[in-house]
Amino acid sequence: MTTQQQDGSWSEPGSQQDWQQHYPPYTEQQQQQPVHGDQQAYGDHQAYGYQQPYTGQPYIPQQPNPAQQRYTRPYTGGSDAEYYVPEYTVVEPEPEPEPGYVLPEVPVSAWAVDNSRSAWISRGALLLILLVQAGLSFRLDGSAFPQEAKFLVSDGALSGPVAQLGLAGARALSLAWALGATALLFGATRLLFNARAGLAAAAMYSVLESTAFTGRYASLHSLSLFLLAAALWLLARTRQSGPAAVLLAAPFAALAPFAAYSAALYLPTLTVLAVLTAYRFRGAGAFVRGALFAVATGALCFVGVLLHGTPSGWNVQSDDSAVELLKESAQWGGVVLLVAVIGAVGFIRRARMGEMPWAEGSAPGAVRRSLLGLTMCATALLAPLYQAWLGNGSSLYIHVGFGLLFAVPMAGLGVSRMMGAHFRYPQIGIMIYVAALVIGMAQTGGLYRPPDSAAMVGALREVVDTKGAYLTDDPEISAYYFRAQTKPAQWHRAGQGAALTAEVKKDSYDVIALRADSVPEALRGNADYRLLAVLRPSDKDGGQEPYRIWVKR
Amino acid sequence: MIRKSVLPLCAALMSLAAVAGCGVLGGDDPAAQAAKEPSAGSASKGPGAELPYDVKPLLHPGKEYFGVALDGAPSSLKPVDAFAKTVGKKPNLVGSYSSWGNGFNAVGAQNVFGDGGMLYVSWEPFKPGLDKIADGSQDAYIKKYADSVRKTDVPVAISFGHEMNGHWYPWGTKDTTPETFVKAWRHIHDVFQQVGATNVIWVWSPNVVNPVRSVKLEPYWPGDAYVDWVGIVGYWTRTGAHTFDTLYGPTRSQIDAFTDKPVLISETSSEPGERRRADVRALFAGVKEDKDVIGFLWFNIPKRADWRIQSSPLALAEFKRLIADDDFGFEVPRS
Numbered sequence: 001m002t003t004q005q006q007d008g009s010w011s012e013p014g015s016q017q018d019w020q021q022h023y024p025p026y027t028e029q030q031q032q033q034p035v036h037g038d039q040q041a042y043g044d045h046q047a048y049g050y051q052q053p054y055t056g057q058p059y060i061p062q063q064p065n066p067a068q069q070r071y072t073r074p075y076t077g078g079s080d081a082e083y084y085v086p087e088y089t090v091v092e093p094e095p096e097p098e099p100g101y102v103l104p105e106v107p108v109s110a111w112a113v114d115n116s117r118s119a120w121i122s123r124g125a126l127l128l129i130l131l132v133q134a135g136l137s138f139r140l141d142g143s144a145f146p147q148e149a150k151f152l153v154s155d156g157a158l159s160g161p162v163a164q165l166g167l168a169g170a171r172a173l174s175l176a177w178a179l180g181a182t183a184l185l186f187g188a189t190r191l192l193f194n195a196r197a198g199l200a201a202a203a204m205y206s207v208l209e210s211t212a213f214t215g216r217y218a219s220l221h222s223l224s225l226f227l228l229a230a231a232l233w234l235l236a237r238t239r240q241s242g243p244a245a246v247l248l249a250a251p252f253a254a255l256a257p258f259a260a261y262s263a264a265l266y267l268p269t270l271t272v273l274a275v276l277t278a279y280r281f282r283g284a285g286a287f288v289r290g291a292l293f294a295v296a297t298g299a300l301c302f303v304g305v306l307l308h309g310t311p312s313g314w315n316v317q318s319d320d321s322a323v324e325l326l327k328e329s330a331q332w333g334g335v336v337l338l339v340a341v342i343g344a345v346g347f348i349r350r351a352r353m354g355e356m357p358w359a360e361g362s363a364p365g366a367v368r369r370s371l372l373g374l375t376m377c378a379t380a381l382l383a384p385l386y387q388a389w390l391g392n393g394s395s396l397y398i399h400v401g402f403g404l405l406f407a408v409p410m411a412g413l414g415v416s417r418m419m420g421a422h423f424r425y426p427q428i429g430i431m432i433y434v435a436a437l438v439i440g441m442a443q444t445g446g447l448y449r450p451p452d453s454a455a456m457v458g459a460l461r462e463v464v465d466t467k468g469a470y471l472t473d474d475p476e477i478s479a480y481y482f483r484a485q486t487k488p489a490q491w492h493r494a495g496q497g498a499a500l501t502a503e504v505k506k507d508s509y510d511v512i513a514l515r516a517d518s519v520p521e522a523l524r525g526n527a528d529y530r531l532l533a534v535l536r537p538s539d540k541d542g543g544q545e546p547y548r549i550w551v552k553r
Numbered sequence: 554m555i556r557k558s559v560l561p562l563c564a565a566l567m568s569l570a571a572v573a574g575c576g577v578l579g580g581d582d583p584a585a586q587a588a589k590e591p592s593a594g595s596a597s598k599g600p601g602a603e604l605p606y607d608v609k610p611l612l613h614p615g616k617e618y619f620g621v622a623l624d625g626a627p628s629s630l631k632p633v634d635a636f637a638k639t640v641g642k643k644p645n646l647v648g649s650y651s652s653w654g655n656g657f658n659a660v661g662a663q664n665v666f667g668d669g670g671m672l673y674v675s676w677e678p679f680k681p682g683l684d685k686i687a688d689g690s691q692d693a694y695i696k697k698y699a700d701s702v703r704k705t706d707v708p709v710a711i712s713f714g715h716e717m718n719g720h721w722y723p724w725g726t727k728d729t730t731p732e733t734f735v736k737a738w739r740h741i742h743d744v745f746q747q748v749g750a751t752n753v754i755w756v757w758s759p760n761v762v763n764p765v766r767s768v769k770l771e772p773y774w775p776g777d778a779y780v781d782w783v784g785i786v787g788y789w790t791r792t793g794a795h796t797f798d799t800l801y802g803p804t805r806s807q808i809d810a811f812t813d814k815p816v817l818i819s820e821t822s823s824e825p826g827e828r829r830r831a832d833v834r835a836l837f838a839g840v841k842e843d844k845d846v847i848g849f850l851w852f853n854i855p856k857r858a859d860w861r862i863q864s865s866p867l868a869l870a871e872f873k874r875l876i877a878d879d880d881f882g883f884e885v886p887r888s
Contacts, residue, residue, distance in 0.1 A: 534749025
């Protein structure tokens, strides 16, 4: 494997085998050094400073004493010589004292090389990144979103067991999947490029708005992302193995759309990546690898559809403004995509940064580099473009994260390239990370605003029973929180305007709970219903409308 | 090689463990707590305790309200305590008057509620006229008032523009039409609903029709959706009617034609004189016997006549004897 990696890795300052082979061996280097003094003193004893080996006494260099110098008396005029000839003897020069300190052997490269120390540094940095991600998710809190509540009362093959965990449990599980996805993303990027790019990619991904949101959202989106990340990692991991090894990734890729339908958009990307990641090692075999992956994934998806039907909701059209959706997507993922494009351009121009020119090794050709850069960057646009085309902005703030998962390796490479060889400009990396962090935090804070339903639930608790019919704007939330007291069928979704008026006139609902800033016309001065309470959200600046609850008089 | 391949797995496992630890801490969902909370009334804090006061149980109480209007109350409860000592029973409805433009007496409302009773406010729109109220130009004031009521979160009975069928107040028949009155009433009610001041009992309070027979009440009626109680203002005077039926009957028969809301004798007293003791007896008997009448509010302030019950020892003795009946007075429910 190591030899293969040396040949086949796209690593920038290659793996350690790369330089070890190209660099003059250590012994050679030592021989080139000038030899002076006692060779023994250079070894283990150099740390003893001026202490002479074996003497046990400190050695202090001395001026030659008078006994060692023989001078003639100075000229007094009594000599017969015409000129003064001094008498002297040439003294043998003292052997040079040992140097006090000798620079230790300098490795040809620092931590970016895959030795065990650098691997542990990477793991430590990744752990910090994951801790930050967990913190960013945990700062989001509140009652269930309507979609979460709907998920938590569902009983699908995948969703049922998760729903059993309740809101807190399902959210914690989501975070676990999200952290796992980040770790796998690091692994995949490290295999495709190098550990530095891997860490930068994980750091960029961990602070994204969609990452923090998904990690605190009781749904299967997070699982779906984890499955995609696992498939990506397996593609990278098996890039040098036989084409059949790619089949390992197929089940993960095939399962992802059944967790969240939006993952289906990324199966073509994975197929392309199956080819592109393998091409260097297997030649035409790479296409076999891609075909195998596509066929296996397709077959598994087909079986899944036969067993569980098509996931619903994937093609619901709506009338949201396409421009607005693209604008929002740009706000949520623009920074990462921009850095990814920079990374891709840099990658296309130059396969490696050239930190260790002697360890260049072989690198993919320009065409393959271009295709990889293009595939990864373009994938980030899939969900925004698709949903803009549908005009359906539903959960787009989550779906952008799916595409960014594939663009982020390039973004990691971009950060690594912008920081330059040997971390020449670390401030650029820090700047990008801080910008992404702040933007992500602000956006998540704005988006993660679940309805403040606690007071509403508390008020309804007094009036609901097992028989009543209830009209509400959030039937999912009530059905979830009152799953012990009521049946989901007792909760009906309130209409708007004329539909609401008709529903109110029917007079068949025992309680009407609406989220409305003002009293709807139908309920103003209504002789059948009495306003029980107006419950304002505890966060007054949150922009949420108060709950208004009417009961039968 | 193995080390490299297990790295992502290792990280995932570590994060899982970390999350499992944190998940326990972050596991409190306020809404789930609210759904499980034992029914309100227990002293538990938590989201359930933040629910606004529900006046429903106060609308048709099992016993009769015993109310009183006193000088100085409810800003201070001393007059109420003194009155309670005089008659031997603590009133559970304390009347007060609030001119349009004045703020809501939140402290008074809390004082009274803290003492087991409920504040009754006669809201008197002397200025700027009901048409101004109806057209929305007074909304800022109404909203402020309503918000103050809502924040007080104790039950309050509000009687807007009482004795609207008389000609003696600026909002009466002389200067205002019934349509404007109804429009203003509904508008105020709507603003209160908008603000969410649901802790109000709305009392529509005409004067007894006896002195103003020509004025029909129905045009002044805002509708069942806008009114909780019918209040009747009717004093026992030396020259007027002297039975419960003749004093309140004609008014009630008109009202019965358009609503069956509970009736409160919202302002009454008896003029000092020979008949006072009999008047007191008739009032108590009438209130107690009539199932639709939910109580009375005694005007115990000297104004034009000395309406204070303690000014007539014999009548006071009768008052004391009758009010001792367990049917009169009760503690207003705490939540």
